[in-house]
Amino acid sequence: MSTGHGANAVMTKPGSGRAATHRKSWWVAVAVRLMGAVIALWLVATLAFVVLQALPGGPAEAALGGPGSQASAEALQAAREQYGLDRPVLVQYGHFLGQLMQGDLGTSYSQKKPVADVMGPLLAPTLTLAVWALLAAWVLALMTAMVATGSSRVAARLASALELVASVLPGFWLAAVLIIVFATQLGWFPPVSTGTARGLVLPVLALAIPLAGYLSQTMREGMLNALASPYALAARTRGESPWGLRVRHALRHGLVPGINLSGWAFGYLISGAVVIETVFARPGLGRALLTAVTGRDVPLVLGVTLASALGYVLVTIAADALVRLVDRRAA
Amino acid sequence: MSQNPTFDAAGPGPLPHGRVAGGNGGAGHGISRILRRIATAALALCAALILLAALWPQLLAPADPLAINPSSAFRTPGGEHLFGTDESGRDLYTRVVHGARSSVLIGVASTLIGVGLGAVLGLITGLGGRLLDAAGSRLVDAMLAFPTLLLALLLIAVRGPGIATVIVAVGLSSAPGYARLLRSEVRRASRSGHVEAARMLGKSPARIVAVHILPGAVGPLLAVATLGVGQAIVWASALGYLGLGAPPPAPEWGAMLNAGRTYIGSGWWMTVFPGLAIVAVGIVVTLLGRRLSARWAGRGAA
Numbered sequence: 308m309s310t311g312h313g314a315n316a317v318m319t320k321p322g323s324g325r326a327a328t329h330r331k332s333w334w335v336a337v338a339v340r341l342m343g344a345v346i347a348l349w350l351v352a353t354l355a356f357v358v359l360q361a362l363p364g365g366p367a368e369a370a371l372g373g374p375g376s377q378a379s380a381e382a383l384q385a386a387r388e389q390y391g392l393d394r395p396v397l398v399q400y401g402h403f404l405g406q407l408m409q410g411d412l413g414t415s416y417s418q419k420k421p422v423a424d425v426m427g428p429l430l431a432p433t434l435t436l437a438v439w440a441l442l443a444a445w446v447l448a449l450m451t452a453m454v455a456t457g458s459s460r461v462a463a464r465l466a467s468a469l470e471l472v473a474s475v476l477p478g479f480w481l482a483a484v485l486i487i488v489f490a491t492q493l494g495w496f497p498p499v500s501t502g503t504a505r506g507l508v509l510p511v512l513a514l515a516i517p518l519a520g521y522l523s524q525t526m527r528e529g530m531l532n533a534l535a536s537p538y539a540l541a542a543r544t545r546g547e548s549p550w551g552l553r554v555r556h557a558l559r560h561g562l563v564p565g566i567n568l569s570g571w572a573f574g575y576l577i578s579g580a581v582v583i584e585t586v587f588a589r590p591g592l593g594r595a596l597l598t599a600v601t602g603r604d605v606p607l608v609l610g611v612t613l614a615s616a617l618g619y620v621l622v623t624i625a626a627d628a629l630v631r632l633v634d635r636r637a638a
Numbered sequence: 639m640s641q642n643p644t645f646d647a648a649g650p651g652p653l654p655h656g657r658v659a660g661g662n663g664g665a666g667h668g669i670s671r672i673l674r675r676i677a678t679a680a681l682a683l684c685a686a687l688i689l690l691a692a693l694w695p696q697l698l699a700p701a702d703p704l705a706i707n708p709s710s711a712f713r714t715p716g717g718e719h720l721f722g723t724d725e726s727g728r729d730l731y732t733r734v735v736h737g738a739r740s741s742v743l744i745g746v747a748s749t750l751i752g753v754g755l756g757a758v759l760g761l762i763t764g765l766g767g768r769l770l771d772a773a774g775s776r777l778v779d780a781m782l783a784f785p786t787l788l789l790a791l792l793l794i795a796v797r798g799p800g801i802a803t804v805i806v807a808v809g810l811s812s813a814p815g816y817a818r819l820l821r822s823e824v825r826r827a828s829r830s831g832h833v834e835a836a837r838m839l840g841k842s843p844a845r846i847v848a849v850h851i852l853p854g855a856v857g858p859l860l861a862v863a864t865l866g867v868g869q870a871i872v873w874a875s876a877l878g879y880l881g882l883g884a885p886p887p888a889p890e891w892g893a894m895l896n897a898g899r900t901y902i903g904s905g906w907w908m909t910v911f912p913g914l915a916i917v918a919v920g921i922v923v924t925l926l927g928r929r930l931s932a933r934w935a936g937r938g939a940a
Contacts, residue, residue: 343776350780358796475920477872479879480895480913483902487910491903498902574785581787582876586899596788597880600795608795616783 337628344620351616355609356403407613415607417599422610426592433591436510436583437576443515444572445565448522452561453554456530466527473520478579482513482586500589510587514579518572525568526561533560559633566630570623577615678929684922691738699735703728703889715907722907724897726887730907733889734915740883740890741919744805745871749863751809752870753816757859760820761847764828775821778814786811786873790882799882807877808870819862823855861931868923875916891916 415422455466489509490498500506533539534557542556543549581593588594592611599607691698707727715722721730763774784792790807797803827833832850841849877883878892886893891912898908 343779346776347780347783350777351783354780358792471921471924472917475868475872475917475924477875477879477913477916477920479876479892480909480916483895483899483909483913486902487906491906570782574783574788578785578787578876581791582880585880596791600791600882603795605795608792612784612788612792615785615788619783619785 333628333631336631337624340624340627344624348616348620352404352407352613353400355613356400358605358609415599415604415610417602417604417607422606425595425607426610426614429590429592429595432589433580433584433593436507436514436580436589436591437573439507439511440514440518440576440579441572443511444518444522447515447519448526448565451519451523452526452530453558456527456534456557456561466523470520470524470527473516474524476517476520478513478517479582479586481516482509482583485509485513486586498587500587506587510583510589513586514576514583517579518575521575522565522568522572525564529564530557530561533557562633563630566626566633569626570619573619573622574615577618681922681925681929684918685926688738688742688919688922691735692742693739695736695739699729699732701729701732703733703736704887705729712901712905715911721911722905724894724908725901725905728887730894730911733894734891734911737889737891737894737912737915738919740801740888741871741874741916744801744808744874745867745923748805748808748870748874749812749866751806752812752866753859753863755809755813756816756818757820759813759817761824761851763817764821764824764851765843765847771821774817778817781811781814784811787876790873790877794877794882799885801884804874804877804883808873812866812870815866816859816862819859820855823858824851827851827854857933858931861927861933864923864927864930868920868927871919871923872916 415425418425451466451469455462486498486509489496496509497503497506498509500510539556547555577593580591581597583589584591584593585597592614596608596611598604599611687698695703705728707723709727710719710723711725711727713719713723713727715730719729719731721734724730724733759774759778763771763778766774786808789811790804793803793807793810824833827850833846836846836850874883875890875892875895878890879896881893881896883892884890886897894912895909898905898912902909
């Protein structure tokens, strides 16, 4: 990092001023985060490998259908050789990591296809659901935050009550209630996913509302802190309107904690997708994960887990970078 | 991986603060004071009811939750059956009340596991040197990268479904949050100089922890753990809903919702009432956690 700010102001080198320092430190911070992310991913992969080894009966038995398959000794030995399970553990570990880096996630026990092939076509529906849910949650949270922050005590209490209920709602119950009300009784939307836009509304809502509750709480706290600051008072005395103040000053302070929440939000969306896809019978990674779990198809489970860990890491890095852009003070 | 200190144990549950909650720490006068007192009393009453349902369900619902009575299946709520009956004629009110036990059990047990593991990790990273701190924090970050449900599913894929696996899974996934909390508590205590002085005097680490760090940490920890119990109960019911928790015909709320899924068109009460129970417990526990953390406000923000 550059050194030339402050004392030797007379002969400052180009590229060592405040703005340049900020830009450099932004890149450095992102690089540090990336390194930390790589380490975290490696830890997750190692954990995944340990889990594979810890299977009761060994992975060979699971490959043949689990403890109930009563496989013969020859079949077990053949499976061991086929999956390379008779080599020393460290060799297997190295092989495992090497495969991972080439994008090979192993072969699914139940579907006998490479895990990546199984997961590929399921990625799009789950991503669609997750992205729409995230957007909807942000829209709902922003609306609540903008409307309910500020002078009215009643609005604040109402908003925080709504947020509390929303954040405590179990996703699957919300989905069921939405189905009962909007699909069965009113008939506005289909109770199971039909591949149309109409069939997307209820699943997205069920996934988005709890998230909106959390987001709204976080954002409102940031905004209220900002509105209580001396800066806000000074701006008001300068004649700034309440709305202008909210948009220009408070909103930025509300956005930052909201963006920070994205890492957790991603994890929530993945978990929620499992449940929502099950309830609405949507195709997707979530439902595949559940089937893999009940079928003890460990490579598939691990594949989805690793993909989600990768996604979490990427989202967190992006969120950190975004925060540093939005709020220069956080840099 | 962001260093946001407001994340609590099991996810960024409703944040502990007075402002957004619309309260002002009871500093109002007259009517609002009285209303606050009533609200606190109501909250305590609800919490007591939940505990009662978990420990002595017979007091609130004397009937047998497993008693099948096919002739009275699918009764609507009202009259003899307050919440109606399910597909085998079992009284839903009784099953909902008895279901509190497994939910509370899972919630408390997994929170204990999470707090224990998280405290150990947090103390190690907080008290250890630079290297230990860096390594431990990376480990905590890696654990945070696992969404709770995913970790639970992973464990269930390996060990099979069941209550014990659910407890361990939910506990493990809440541990990193507590680890972060403990670590920031240790940092905060260190800044006060007591820890430094005790170290120089040669006190053992165990004594330092017990005397200087733990007393201050108990408050925020209790508040966050209360929220964590609520979250754990919701996660446990989610796993029960997916059929991965206690096997039927156990009266577990999530499993009851799963059963009600088939009859969602005809028997809405089978879905609504168990779910309301989950939401009610979640709200009560969350509000309790908020009260507790408002008591210790401003200290956990290290």
